[in-house]
Amino acid sequence: MSTPADRPTVLRNGVALVGPELTERPFRTLTLHGDSIGEFDSADDAGESFDVDGGYVLPGLIDCHVHFDLAAHPLAYVHWDRSGFVRSVTCLHNGLLALRAGITGARDLGSVDHLVLEYAAHVRAGSVTGPRIAAAGRPITITGGHCAQYGLIADGPVALRTAVRSQIAAGAPVIKLMATGGISTPGNPGVQGLNLDELTAAVEEAHKLGARTAAHAHSPEGIKAALGAGIDTIEHAAFADDEAFEMLKGSGTTLVPTVSALNNIAAGVGIPDDTVEKSLAARETYRASTARAIGAGVKIAAGTDAGTAFNPIGGLVDELDMYVTGGMSAYDAVRSATVHAGPVLGDKVGVIAPGHRADLLVLADDPRADLAALRRPVRVVARGRIVDPAWLDATIEEYASVLA
Template sequence: MSSADVILRNGIALMGDELREQSFGSLVVRDGIITEVTSEQVTADGTPELELNGAFVLPGLIDCHVHFDLAAHPAPFLHWDRAPLVRSMTCFHNGLLALRAGITSVRDLGSVDRMTLDYALQVNSGQLLGPRVVAAGRPITMTGGHCADYGRIADGPDDVRLAVREQLAAGAGVVKLMATGGISSPGNPGLPQLGVPELAAGIEEAHKAGVLVAAHAHAPQGISNAIEAGVDTIEHAAFADEENYKQMIAAGVTLVPTVTALNPIADGIGIPKATVEKSLKAREIYRASTAKAIAAGVLIAAGTDAGTAFNPIGGLLDELIMYVERGMSTTEALRAGTVTAGTLVGRVGEDVRVGVVTVGARADLLITEQDPRAGLEVLRRPAHVVVGGRQVDLGWVERTLDETEAVLAEPPA
């Protein structure tokens, strides 16, 4: 791995929570932390330097809802039946896809076992190149619930509490609970699943450990149940109503819409028929719901549900663009994918901030030749990416992706 020390020279940083423009002569990173942003030319003393010539430095993007242990196949969950070597290489490949797209942190919200927890341990310790990963381990669901074939089935508050403890003991940095049915699994996505006492028990257990809780929740009753139980984030909310938005705002709950996940769904491309029917029925409602959430002032963090059918890792920019198309300014969309998202990928009480460019923050940085506030498309291929103070060799990433592409191939029928 390269050094976690670097000095960026002569650029324009988008600083702090408001992405305020600040020209600098030196942006200094020591041990992966931003230690100084100054107009002066700080002496290098052997520290690696990167000349920016007026390029823009913003926080690295954060995708708050991914599945690194999936490969965007038409029937994605079948990937979990593949050999452990293929699945581990898929995690590695997906991490490089993320870095190529300027994504420097992710929340992984569910795998069939501890695969993404092990991957997160290797990446977060600096042993393996990839974005910082906060992983949930197994999602927690009820008997017959969303992802029951792959998640940790738990019935009743005590069993949910135990299930949460199991994920925390395995290294989970976030907990995922299923509050409604799903679109990509059998059943009705509008029906509530884990109830308030079950959700509250799981949330209490996670919060004791300083870990945030995400609730998969598409429809009004399940969303209300999760908020009443004290959840931190609502995932998806395709069928949310105005009362749900008021509840989110009053409770300080963040919404992670993942609205672009349904964009590629179509008939005749191998996706299960039931999933296609539910997806096409929900797609326009989902887009309209996200626009209503934006208009209502709900706090939004960006996520993609990447790994699901024809939805590969690295598509966060398209999610941000959809937010702009539905009412956000470009700066607000950038904040959804950096500043706000950053509050969801750290443990409660953690000192080092993520998702901002400021002294004392983790040096996860995305560098573009033009100002992204003037048009998000400049983020399509970053000029440079820095993760934990280490400059990513994007040429090496591209070559390695070419070499490992075959591992993501759909298995033979």
């Protein structure tokens, strides 16, 4: 399915987009040593190789907000009532869908239990093929809050600290906190959930134990409370005001918009009426809000909320297209899914540099000029191994037959 892990991988005759500015660096050879990017134009270039044939090598794409344990079903959360076997195959299937789309890294921001943490551990150990994953385990919410029927309920600062500890103990490197209501579950998506004291306790505990934090936050009140608590990323921000964006920009906190998540929501296709009503009411406001964030100079990392209703894994380029529609250049859109997304996912990812992680995407054309190039991956390199596209397609088809 891919190159052996104990041999170097050598890419030949291409142009690498290196460093945080995605600067062109022509090369004769680019050698990868295991999961690390090695040297350019080495005299010793023996190893499994692939001829880039004048094409481009860029950091693998990163989707900073996915749900591998969902299946884009119109009743999205029904999936969590399915058997453990089906849910496990779904994770494997979704991981390969991500790789086929050039997504070599992802943050999974919530499941009903710790299945995705287990999946991520198997990918990390090399026992299954998939993207590099930072998973949050169970999202933390208040009684009656967004995803309360599936998440981990915690009311008050002491309970928040305990909840955070429980997810980190289970292996979560990132903590998902519900700062407002949501669109896909009952209730008002703009109402504040976790308050400032609760968010502060959660963020302090997570940072003390070495974990990052992400806040689901649609309204100005929720965004400002999360920022006041020192959150690492804000997710969505559908109803943000200008003051919230100024605070976001001033804090340096990263926004993960996931604006494309509502694109395919429609009446009469099996999605709950309440979700349809809220989605259609919010859609244009959400798009305008994301455009305002771009115009304000907020740091943006790309994410899709993939796995939710009619929002399958692999649609990251659709999200990037919406950023361009909202005023971002194609160049900056590529950086939102690589350079800016890297620190959100983990250390030494999202940039081509010696010693950084060997997650790469090979393209025939330059995506900085035209994002459509990202829709035509030539090869994907995951954790230093070239993934065989024929194996990838055959395995995706096999898993899909199980899930049909």
